[in-house]
Amino acid sequence: MDTIDTIRYAGPAFRAQNDPQSRRGFVGRLVFVLRSVARQIDHMLERRRGRLALMEMTDEQLKDIGISRCDAHREGIRSFWE
Secondary structure: OHHHHHHHHHHHHHHHHHOHHHHHHHHHHHHHHHHHHHHHHHHHHHHHHHHHHHHHOOHHHHHHHOOOHHHHHHHHOOOOOO
16 A cells, blocks of 8 residues: 555656646746746836937926926936836
């Protein structure tokens, strides 16, 4: 009876190493990480586009949103990762 319990206990670990479904788990995690990185890069670039748009606004437009030309310039020259 002890031998059967040992084989049954060791069985799933052995199958996990040779099972194609475990590879799907790795690929799924890899896809998740790559999508997360892509979303983060997209967010940083969107923030950069917004900062550049501030620099292109007229003084009247900046006054409407309550930002001075100096503040818009200071924000516009920041790096995209900040």
